[in-house]
Amino acid sequence: MSKKLIRFDWAIKKMLRHKANFGILEGFLSELLHFDITIVDILEAESNKEDEYDKYNRVDILVKSQNDELMLIEVQNDSEVDYFQRMLYGVSKLVTEYIKEGESYGTIKKIYSINIVYFGLGQGKDYVYEYKGEFVGLHKNDILKPNNFQKKSYNIEKIADIFPKYYLLKINNFNDIAKDTLDEWVYFLKNSEVKDNFKAKGLDKAKEKLRYENLTEEDQKMYNRFQENRRIEKSVTYTAKIEAHQERSIEVAKNFIALGLEDSIIAQGTGLTIEQIEELRNEKKQ
Numbered sequence: 001m002s003k004k005l006i007r008f009d010w011a012i013k014k015m016l017r018h019k020a021n022f023g024i025l026e027g028f029l030s031e032l033l034h035f036d037i038t039i040v041d042i043l044e045a046e047s048n049k050e051d052e053y054d055k056y057n058r059v060d061i062l063v064k065s066q067n068d069e070l071m072l073i074e075v076q077n078d079s080e081v082d083y084f085q086r087m088l089y090g091v092s093k094l095v096t097e098y099i100k101e102g103e104s105y106g107t108i109k110k111i112y113s114i115n116i117v118y119f120g121l122g123q124g125k126d127y128v129y130e131y132k133g134e135f136v137g138l139h140k141n142d143i144l145k146p147n148n149f150q151k152k153s154y155n156i157e158k159i160a161d162i163f164p165k166y167y168l169l170k171i172n173n174f175n176d177i178a179k180d181t182l183d184e185w186v187y188f189l190k191n192s193e194v195k196d197n198f199k200a201k202g203l204d205k206a207k208e209k210l211r212y213e214n215l216t217e218e219d220q221k222m223y224n225r226f227q228e229n230r231r232i233e234k235s236v237t238y239t240a241k242i243e244a245h246q247e248r249s250i251e252v253a254k255n256f257i258a259l260g261l262e263d264s265i266i267a268q269g270t271g272l273t274i275e276q277i278e279e280l281r282n283e284k285k286q
Contacts (some may be wrong), residue, residue, distance in 0.1 A: 027202010038066040067098040069110040079119040111164040127173040131166035
């Protein structure tokens with residue numbers, strides 16, 4: 001029986017930034033990108049410093065690989081309608097931070113933007129998306145290609161290889177059936193659990209090092225507060241939705257009352273009780 005592990009986003013904040021635990025992130029990135037990753041360093045950038053709002057809602061980590069590629073991993077729990085723009089902003093800001101004055105633009109080898117979201121984003125039934133951009137001619141419909149010098153200098157085959165590569169993992173869309181090793185990672189990201197038969201790179205280290213009982217007493221208290229704050233945030237969000245729905249129902253009921261509809265019909269159309277509708281009628285008379 002596999003044991004429940006601590007959440008991945010909390011682990012990013014407190015544990016995965018330590019060199020001894022790099023193997024966990026290396027495993028996840030290797031399974032997602034389909035080539036072996038070795039982490040050289042965990043970097044801190046202005047773009048991934050948290051503010052008060054981000055403390056429990058968002059976490060991220062910036063990784064530098066053995067090939068000097070930058071990998072920005074972001075975990076987002078609460079819904080943001082402009083999250084796609086946030087992805088673009090994060091990568092753009094990252095580029096400006098890591099090209100020093102006077103350096104060539106080729107200093108940035110490659111940026112990977114990896115976004116793990118626990119809310120509905122866009123429209124689609126899949127749970128892992130990869131952005132593949134191309135420059136296509138408006139009249140000839142041809143694809144713009146790099147010249148031989150660019151291919152050799154930047155080790156690329158396509159213009160798209162120069163630009164950031166985006167991955168989007170929509171965790172809540174996953175059906176909990178792990179069909180391959182990447183699915184095993186998605187299962188862990190969703191359930192904080194590693195099954196005994198999982199073989200994905202890095203999950204053995206996660207199973208060993210991310211156990212709740214292995215945390216210090218202080219870290220256990222911090223993690224418990226983190227979990228409690230997540231529950232409170234979910235409760236607040238749910239309450240706000242209920243209240244907003246109630247307000248809409250009241251406005252609709254007032255319109256129905258003005259149209260002269262019977263209480264029973266208004267109740268069916270709004271979900272309000274007869275008593276609530278009668279109170280609205282009395283308010284209208286006053």
